[in-house]
Amino acid sequence: MKIRIKGNSLRYRLTKSDIAQLGNDGFLEDRTEFTGKTLNYAIMITDDDNLTSDFTGDKIRLNLPRKMIEELINTEKVGFMDQTGPVSLLVEKDFTCLDNTEEDQGDNFPNPLLTC
Template structure:
């Protein structure tokens, strides 16, 4: 799972193994250790869209029926917004992680084939 946070938006990118875990177990988790503590991220299926911060964890729930459609089709992503208590809006995007079009040191062998890789410039 890759996570990008920018302003009031969070973008999750799930590779094939992440999506398999979501399909089989109804959730996928990732943890990043920083010193003696860690950040925990969880995406799970449920009955509504929701993101909440609990301690050092960011937990997201997406509609089970929409997750199934996303997993079982070529649909690239799911997007939703959540209003915060201060009336600001948190934007969420969860999408399939595609292989990079340029060489990188990052291992993306478990990523989805990039649809743009078939196009010639």
């Protein structure tokens, strides 16, 4: 799971195993360790209808409706957008990059812009 924060937008990118774990466990969490402080970020499956988020203590949590994770698992749907107050939210499948990168992309989804 990757997060990208830019201004008032929050974007979660999920690999194949991230989506599988969310489908099975209903929860996914990771963290970034800073000197003396940790930023936690998570996704929790909810029975709500809308994508929402909250920031409490040192944790950013995205609340993902069950119907959305089921679509990510069972269809070609790429992602979902919504807004919580001033924060724009996006959760999407993580595709392989089109350019050369050192990052391990073995668990990413095939990029639909690549032709074989």
